[in-house]
Amino acid sequence: YSLMIILPTLRISNCLKLQNQSGSDWPSLDSRPLPKWFDSAKFGIFIHWGIYSVPSFYNEWFWWYWKGSKAKDSIKEFMKQNYPSVKKYTEFAQNFTAGKFVPDDWATLFRESGAKYVVFTTKHHEGFSNWPSKVHGNWNAATDGPHQDLVGAMATAVRKQNLTFGVYYSLFEWFSMNYQEDKKKNYASNEYVKHKVHPQLLELINTYKPDVLFSDGDFGPSNYWNATNFLAWLYNESPVKDTIVTNDRWGTDEVHNKHGDYFCPEHEPINTITHKWENCITLDKQSWGYRRNMVDSDVLTVNEVLTMLIRSISKGGNLLLNIGPTADGMIPQIFQQRLRKIGKWMQINGEGIYDSRPWIFHKDGANNVWYTRKGKYIYAFVLTEP
Ligand SMILES: *[C@@H]1O[C@H](CO)[C@@H](O)[C@H](O)[C@H]1NC(C)=O
Ligand SMILES: *[C@@H]1O[C@H](CO)[C@@H](O)[C@H](O)[C@H]1NC(C)=O
Numbered sequence: 331y332s333l334m335i336i337l338p339t340l341r342i343s344n345c346l347k348l349q350n351q352s353g354s355d356w357p358s359l360d361s362r363p364l365p366k367w368f369d370s371a372k373f374g375i376f377i378h379w380g381i382y383s384v385p386s387f388y389n390e391w392f393w394w395y396w397k398g399s400k401a402k403d404s405i406k407e408f409m410k411q412n413y414p415s416v417k418k419y420t421e422f423a424q425n426f427t428a429g430k431f432v433p434d435d436w437a438t439l440f441r442e443s444g445a446k447y448v449v450f451t452t453k454h455h456e457g458f459s460n461w462p463s464k465v466h467g468n469w470n471a472a473t474d475g476p477h478q479d480l481v482g483a484m485a486t487a488v489r490k491q492n493l494t495f496g497v498y499y500s501l502f503e504w505f506s507m508n509y510q511e512d513k514k515k516n517y518a519s520n521e522y523v524k525h526k527v528h529p530q531l532l533e534l535i536n537t538y539k540p541d542v543l544f545s546d547g548d549f550g551p552s553n554y555w556n557a558t559n560f561l562a563w564l565y566n567e568s569p570v571k572d573t574i575v576t577n578d579r580w581g582t583d584e585v586h587n588k589h590g591d592y593f594c595p596e597h598e599p600i601n602t603i604t605h606k607w608e609n610c611i612t613l614d615k616q617s618w619g620y621r622r623n624m625v626d627s628d629v630l631t632v633n634e635v636l637t638m639l640i641r642s643i644s645k646g647g648n649l650l651l652n653i654g655p656t657a658d659g660m661i662p663q664i665f666q667q668r669l670r671k672i673g674k675w676m677q678i679n680g681e682g683i684y685d686s687r688p689w690i691f692h693k694d695g696a697n698n699v700w701y702t703r704k705g706k707y708i709y710a711f712v713l714t715e716p
């Protein structure tokens with residue numbers, strides 16, 4: 331997930347001829363009912379953890395802004411000051427140690443926050459996989475850095491706390507040669523998708539059986555990603571076909587806010603929307619990944635988070651709240667404090683949150699009272715003192 335999408339304009343091509351498998355057209359895919367758990371859960375935790383957690387500067391797009399076409403002077407300067415001898419981003423992998431990572435502690439904290447599900451980054455745009463992938467398996471959490479299966483460890487710990495486990499997966503990678511070659515051909519060939527993306531997605535789903543698949547980095551048309559054929563497999567044949575939910579980031583050709591189990595808008599919608607959606611926000615307002623120079627005022631307050639949670643669910647959404655752990659596997663104290671305070675509030679007010687539905691009005695005129703309903707009750711959340 332990214333705060334800013336700054337990439338060259340893409341021309342959409344439909345050159346790739348797809349053979350549709352049965353049930354793989356959008357109308358069939360869209361007719362699948364939303365698995366019930368997702369709308370009831372309302373609140374989840376998002377985790378951005380990868381090699382970018384080592385330089386932990388600027389944001390998780392560090393590599394792109396260091397070496398990409400829009401490189402930033404501030405990052406070059408940071409490298410000069412802090413890592414004068416480091417030439418390649420891959421060198422940071424050795425310090426992604428996860429040495430203090432205690433998955434049960436993380437998962438316990440997430441349960442205490444009142445969240446009902448957790449979405450974990452399995453591969454971000456950098457291309458490093460947080461599980462021992464057998465697909466191009468030479469740069470992952472088992473061969474490098476942590477030398478352990480982070481995705482597996484997280485899945486087990488999260489489930490032990492009776493929370494639902496989900497995965498984030500970036501389709502594209504900034505510096506994948508195969509992706510770049512497909513792109514140069516205007517997406518008329520999809521070698522990268524055939525040999526990397528689909529095999530990895532299948533491996534992830536079959537191995538960890540996640541109940542959320544948060545797709546991201548869908549730069550290229552849905553034909554290129556062969557999205558409908560993958561989703562037909564996910565919905566009809568995969569081991570999680572009855573429980574998994576996926577978002578709408580499956581192509582740049584008008585898939586967003588149109589297809590997928592839930593929409594993933596970049597901004598909170600103005601009104602209630604009837605299709606399920608999710609609001610993703612990050613506790614550190616500047617970054618999804620950990621930043622060594624984060625200061626307290628960069629961090630959303632408990633009131634700000636709760637306001638976004640309430641506004642989102644009043645309009646039919648969920649809230650997915652992101653944290654960025656450090657490279658050695660610590661969750662910054664200030665994030666822990668926020669999460670525990672949110673959890674205290676949820677213990678008292680959760681009745682109007684979990685399992686609730688939007689009411690006929692989502693708020694009063696002045697923006698300070700927001701509503702949900704459950705059974706015969708209407709719940710009113712008063713955000714400012716009358
Ligand atoms: C496959 O499905 C897509 C999207 O529904 C449609 O545009 C396309 O024409 C179909 N292709 C074939 C070969 O049927
Ligand atoms: C890795 O960590 C060591 C020890 O803290 C440090 O000296 C070195 O500069 C780091 N290198 C990279 C590439 O992170």
Ligand SMILES: *[C@@H]1O[C@H](CO)[C@@H](O)[C@H](O)[C@H]1NC(C)=O
Nearest residue numbers: 437438441489490491492493
């Ligand atoms: C998880 O659910 C099981 C079965 O309902 C229960 O026995 C267990 O105590 C729960 N664990 C936690 C950490 O809440």
Ligand SMILES: *[C@@H]1O[C@H](CO)[C@@H](O)[C@H](O)[C@H]1NC(C)=O
Nearest residue numbers: 347348349520524556559560
């Ligand atoms: C698309 O996915 C289907 C199902 O996995 C596969 O059979 C087909 O070969 C793929 N097509 C392309 C062009 O990648």
